[in-house]
Amino acid sequence: MSTAFCRALSQGDIPSIYVNEPFNRNNSDLDMSAATILADCSQRGAERTLIVTKNMASYLSLAAFRDLDALAAVTIWNVRNPLIQLGSLVTRIANDLYVQPGADELTQDDAYAYLDRVCQFLCSSPRSYNYSKTGWQGVANLHALEPQAPWVAIDGTNFVEAPEVNLRSVCDMLGVPYSPAMCDGWYRGFNNVVNQDNVDETLRSAWTSQAAISRRVETNMRVPLDFERLPYTLQDHIVTVALPAYQRVIADQVC
Numbered sequence: 001m002s003t004a005f006c007r008a009l010s011q012g013d014i015p016s017i018y019v020n021e022p023f024n025r026n027n028s029d030l031d032m033s034a035a036t037i038l039a040d041c042s043q044r045g046a047e048r049t050l051i052v053t054k055n056m057a058s059y060l061s062l063a064a065f066r067d068l069d070a071l072a073a074v075t076i077w078n079v080r081n082p083l084i085q086l087g088s089l090v091t092r093i094a095n096d097l098y099v100q101p102g103a104d105e106l107t108q109d110d111a112y113a114y115l116d117r118v119c120q121f122l123c124s125s126p127r128s129y130n131y132s133k134t135g136w137q138g139v140a141n142l143h144a145l146e147p148q149a150p151w152v153a154i155d156g157t158n159f160v161e162a163p164e165v166n167l168r169s170v171c172d173m174l175g176v177p178y179s180p181a182m183c184d185g186w187y188r189g190f191n192n193v194v195n196q197d198n199v200d201e202t203l204r205s206a207w208t209s210q211a212a213i214s215r216r217v218e219t220n221m222r223v224p225l226d227f228e229r230l231p232y233t234l235q236d237h238i239v240t241v242a243l244p245a246y247q248r249v250i251a252d253q254v255c
Helices: 002-009 030-042 062-071 082-098 108-123 136-143 156-161 163-174 199-204 209-213 232-252
Strands: 016-020 050-054 075-079 151-155
Touching (some): 002 016, 030 050, 062 136, 075 136, 075 156, 075 232, 108 232, 151 163, 151 232, 199 209
Parallel strands (some): 016 050
Protein backbone atom coordinates (compact mmCIF):
# COMPACT_ATOMS: atom_id res chain seq x y z
CA MET A 1 0.00 0.00 0.00
CA SER A 2 2.81 2.42 0.79
CA THR A 3 4.43 1.64 -2.57
CA ALA A 4 1.15 2.41 -4.31
CA PHE A 5 0.78 5.71 -2.45
CA CYS A 6 4.29 6.80 -3.39
CA ARG A 7 3.73 5.82 -7.02
CA ALA A 8 0.52 7.84 -7.06
CA LEU A 9 2.20 10.91 -5.55
CA SER A 10 4.98 10.77 -8.14
CA GLN A 11 2.63 10.77 -11.17
CA GLY A 12 1.89 14.50 -11.25
CA ASP A 13 2.57 17.08 -13.94
CA ILE A 14 5.90 18.28 -12.55
CA PRO A 15 9.12 16.21 -12.84
CA SER A 16 9.33 13.66 -10.03
CA ILE A 17 11.46 10.77 -8.79
CA TYR A 18 10.35 7.92 -6.54
CA VAL A 19 13.16 6.04 -4.77
CA ASN A 20 11.85 2.97 -2.96
CA GLU A 21 13.69 1.91 0.20
CA PRO A 22 17.16 3.44 -0.08
CA PHE A 23 17.35 2.12 3.49
CA ASN A 24 16.55 -1.58 3.20
CA ARG A 25 17.34 -5.07 4.48
CA ASN A 26 20.77 -4.93 2.85
CA ASN A 27 21.72 -1.36 3.74
CA SER A 28 21.20 0.94 6.72
CA ASP A 29 24.11 3.26 5.94
CA LEU A 30 23.20 6.93 5.58
CA ASP A 31 25.92 7.79 3.04
CA MET A 32 25.07 4.86 0.76
CA SER A 33 21.36 5.68 0.91
CA ALA A 34 21.98 9.35 0.20
CA ALA A 35 24.19 8.45 -2.77
CA THR A 36 21.35 6.38 -4.24
CA ILE A 37 18.91 9.28 -3.98
CA LEU A 38 21.40 11.82 -5.32
CA ALA A 39 22.25 9.61 -8.29
CA ASP A 40 18.59 9.65 -9.34
CA CYS A 41 18.32 13.40 -8.72
CA SER A 42 21.40 14.17 -10.82
CA GLN A 43 19.57 12.95 -13.92
CA ARG A 44 17.17 15.89 -13.58
CA GLY A 45 19.79 18.63 -13.72
CA ALA A 46 18.43 21.97 -12.51
CA GLU A 47 14.74 21.10 -12.95
CA ARG A 48 12.46 21.59 -9.97
CA THR A 49 11.73 17.99 -9.02
CA LEU A 50 9.48 16.31 -6.50
CA ILE A 51 11.54 13.64 -4.74
CA VAL A 52 9.55 10.88 -3.06
CA THR A 53 11.38 8.33 -0.92
CA LYS A 54 9.79 5.47 0.97
CA ASN A 55 11.47 3.72 3.87
CA MET A 56 10.42 1.07 6.35
CA ALA A 57 10.72 2.19 9.96
CA SER A 58 12.49 -1.03 10.93
CA TYR A 59 15.46 -0.16 8.67
CA LEU A 60 15.83 3.48 9.78
CA SER A 61 18.05 4.52 12.66
CA LEU A 62 16.96 7.48 14.76
CA ALA A 63 19.89 9.52 13.42
CA ALA A 64 19.08 8.74 9.79
CA PHE A 65 15.41 9.55 10.29
CA ARG A 66 16.30 12.91 11.88
CA ASP A 67 18.43 13.79 8.86
CA LEU A 68 15.72 12.79 6.39
CA ASP A 69 13.05 14.62 8.35
CA ALA A 70 15.15 17.79 8.43
CA LEU A 71 15.49 17.71 4.62
CA ALA A 72 11.87 16.86 3.87
CA ALA A 73 9.13 19.29 2.92
CA VAL A 74 6.65 16.83 4.48
CA THR A 75 7.12 13.53 6.31
CA ILE A 76 4.26 11.13 5.61
CA TRP A 77 3.46 8.18 7.85
CA ASN A 78 1.78 5.55 5.70
CA VAL A 79 0.13 2.98 7.96
CA ARG A 80 -2.74 0.51 8.12
CA ASN A 81 -4.55 -1.04 11.06
CA PRO A 82 -2.11 -3.65 12.41
CA LEU A 83 -4.60 -6.52 12.00
CA ILE A 84 -4.76 -5.66 8.28
CA GLN A 85 -1.07 -4.83 7.80
CA LEU A 86 0.10 -7.92 9.71
CA GLY A 87 -2.26 -10.12 7.70
CA SER A 88 -0.32 -9.11 4.60
CA LEU A 89 3.04 -9.58 6.32
CA VAL A 90 2.44 -13.04 7.82
CA THR A 91 0.93 -14.27 4.54
CA ARG A 92 3.99 -13.08 2.62
CA ILE A 93 6.34 -14.71 5.15
CA ALA A 94 4.39 -17.99 5.11
CA ASN A 95 4.77 -18.06 1.32
CA ASP A 96 8.48 -17.25 1.57
CA LEU A 97 9.11 -19.98 4.15
CA TYR A 98 6.86 -22.75 2.85
CA VAL A 99 6.70 -22.17 -0.91
CA GLN A 100 9.55 -19.97 -2.17
CA PRO A 101 10.70 -16.36 -1.69
CA GLY A 102 8.30 -13.98 -3.38
CA ALA A 103 5.61 -16.64 -3.93
CA ASP A 104 1.91 -15.81 -3.75
CA GLU A 105 0.40 -19.29 -3.46
CA LEU A 106 -0.83 -19.32 0.16
CA THR A 107 -3.76 -17.07 1.05
CA GLN A 108 -4.28 -15.32 4.36
CA ASP A 109 -6.71 -18.06 5.41
CA ASP A 110 -4.06 -20.65 4.56
CA ALA A 111 -1.45 -18.82 6.63
CA TYR A 112 -3.05 -19.59 10.02
CA ALA A 113 -1.76 -23.16 9.78
CA TYR A 114 1.80 -21.88 9.48
CA LEU A 115 1.80 -19.06 12.04
CA ASP A 116 3.85 -20.85 14.69
CA ARG A 117 6.88 -20.98 12.39
CA VAL A 118 6.13 -17.51 11.00
CA CYS A 119 6.16 -16.12 14.54
CA GLN A 120 9.41 -17.93 15.29
CA PHE A 121 10.90 -16.21 12.24
CA LEU A 122 9.59 -12.82 13.42
CA CYS A 123 10.81 -13.35 16.98
CA SER A 124 14.27 -14.78 16.37
CA SER A 125 15.89 -14.90 12.95
CA PRO A 126 18.60 -13.01 11.06
CA ARG A 127 15.84 -10.86 9.50
CA SER A 128 13.72 -10.14 12.58
CA TYR A 129 14.14 -10.06 16.35
CA ASN A 130 11.27 -9.62 18.81
CA TYR A 131 8.90 -8.80 15.91
CA SER A 132 11.14 -6.03 14.60
CA LYS A 133 10.16 -6.84 10.99
CA THR A 134 6.56 -5.75 11.62
CA GLY A 135 7.99 -2.23 11.90
CA TRP A 136 5.70 -1.14 14.72
CA GLN A 137 8.39 -0.75 17.38
CA GLY A 138 10.40 1.25 14.85
CA VAL A 139 7.37 3.42 14.11
CA ALA A 140 6.84 4.01 17.83
CA ASN A 141 10.49 4.98 18.36
CA LEU A 142 10.60 7.37 15.39
CA HIS A 143 7.20 8.92 16.02
CA ALA A 144 8.29 9.80 19.56
CA LEU A 145 10.87 12.24 18.15
CA GLU A 146 10.23 15.96 17.82
CA PRO A 147 9.04 16.76 14.26
CA GLN A 148 11.32 18.88 12.10
CA ALA A 149 9.17 18.81 8.95
CA PRO A 150 5.36 18.86 8.98
CA TRP A 151 4.03 15.36 9.74
CA VAL A 152 0.85 13.81 8.34
CA ALA A 153 -0.51 10.28 8.37
CA ILE A 154 -2.18 8.40 5.52
CA ASP A 155 -4.20 5.35 6.55
CA GLY A 156 -4.01 2.82 3.72
CA THR A 157 -7.67 1.86 3.92
CA ASN A 158 -8.79 5.50 3.81
CA PHE A 159 -6.39 6.10 0.92
CA VAL A 160 -7.91 3.46 -1.39
CA GLU A 161 -11.44 4.57 -0.45
CA ALA A 162 -10.75 8.26 -1.12
CA PRO A 163 -7.47 8.60 -3.05
CA GLU A 164 -8.17 12.01 -4.56
CA VAL A 165 -9.01 13.59 -1.21
CA ASN A 166 -5.85 12.20 0.41
CA LEU A 167 -3.58 13.11 -2.51
CA ARG A 168 -4.98 16.64 -2.83
CA SER A 169 -4.33 17.25 0.86
CA VAL A 170 -0.71 16.11 0.60
CA CYS A 171 -0.18 18.08 -2.64
CA ASP A 172 -1.45 21.22 -0.91
CA MET A 173 1.07 20.71 1.88
CA LEU A 174 3.87 20.14 -0.63
CA GLY A 175 2.91 23.08 -2.81
CA VAL A 176 2.68 20.92 -5.94
CA PRO A 177 -0.32 20.65 -8.31
CA TYR A 178 -2.65 17.70 -8.01
CA SER A 179 -3.12 15.68 -11.22
CA PRO A 180 -5.89 13.15 -12.02
CA ALA A 181 -3.09 10.85 -13.27
CA MET A 182 -2.17 10.34 -9.61
CA CYS A 183 -5.34 8.27 -9.19
CA ASP A 184 -5.61 6.72 -12.64
CA GLY A 185 -3.06 6.81 -15.44
CA TRP A 186 0.29 6.05 -13.81
CA TYR A 187 3.07 6.31 -16.34
CA ARG A 188 6.25 6.80 -14.30
CA GLY A 189 8.13 3.87 -12.85
CA PHE A 190 10.31 3.89 -9.75
CA ASN A 191 13.71 2.86 -8.50
CA ASN A 192 13.27 -0.14 -6.20
CA VAL A 193 16.71 0.06 -4.60
CA VAL A 194 16.74 -3.40 -3.01
CA ASN A 195 16.34 -4.89 -6.52
CA GLN A 196 18.14 -2.11 -8.37
CA ASP A 197 20.16 -4.53 -10.46
CA ASN A 198 17.32 -7.01 -10.94
CA VAL A 199 14.20 -5.25 -12.20
CA ASP A 200 12.59 -8.59 -13.07
CA GLU A 201 12.52 -9.48 -9.36
CA THR A 202 10.50 -6.36 -8.58
CA LEU A 203 7.98 -7.39 -11.24
CA ARG A 204 7.92 -11.03 -10.09
CA SER A 205 7.90 -10.81 -6.31
CA ALA A 206 4.54 -10.78 -4.55
CA TRP A 207 6.01 -8.14 -2.22
CA THR A 208 6.13 -5.56 -5.03
CA SER A 209 4.59 -6.89 -8.27
CA GLN A 210 1.07 -5.47 -7.90
CA ALA A 211 2.20 -1.94 -7.07
CA ALA A 212 4.92 -2.11 -9.74
CA ILE A 213 2.62 -3.01 -12.63
CA SER A 214 -0.53 -1.13 -11.61
CA ARG A 215 -1.62 1.96 -13.49
CA ARG A 216 -4.05 3.29 -10.90
CA VAL A 217 -5.04 3.22 -7.24
CA GLU A 218 -6.78 -0.12 -6.78
CA THR A 219 -9.05 -1.26 -3.97
CA ASN A 220 -7.43 -3.79 -1.67
CA MET A 221 -10.05 -4.86 0.85
CA ARG A 222 -7.96 -7.29 2.87
CA VAL A 223 -9.84 -8.99 5.71
CA PRO A 224 -8.30 -8.28 9.16
CA LEU A 225 -6.61 -11.15 10.94
CA ASP A 226 -8.77 -13.12 13.38
CA PHE A 227 -7.12 -12.09 16.63
CA GLU A 228 -8.32 -15.19 18.49
CA ARG A 229 -6.55 -17.52 16.04
CA LEU A 230 -3.14 -15.89 16.48
CA PRO A 231 -0.28 -17.27 18.64
CA TYR A 232 -0.02 -15.58 22.01
CA THR A 233 3.26 -13.82 21.26
CA LEU A 234 1.76 -12.16 18.17
CA GLN A 235 -1.36 -11.19 20.12
CA ASP A 236 0.85 -9.60 22.75
CA HIS A 237 2.86 -7.67 20.12
CA ILE A 238 -0.34 -6.33 18.59
CA VAL A 239 -1.84 -5.22 21.90
CA THR A 240 1.27 -3.78 23.54
CA VAL A 241 3.24 -2.40 20.57
CA ALA A 242 1.42 -2.29 17.23
CA LEU A 243 -2.00 -0.90 18.12
CA PRO A 244 -0.67 1.84 20.46
CA ALA A 245 1.82 2.94 17.78
CA TYR A 246 -0.87 2.94 15.09
CA GLN A 247 -3.23 5.00 17.24
CA ARG A 248 -0.55 7.60 17.98
CA VAL A 249 0.33 7.92 14.28
CA ILE A 250 -3.22 8.30 12.98
CA ALA A 251 -3.73 11.22 15.33
CA ASP A 252 -1.83 13.06 12.54
CA GLN A 253 -4.17 11.67 9.85
CA VAL A 254 -4.62 14.02 6.93
CA CYS A 255 -8.21 12.99 6.13
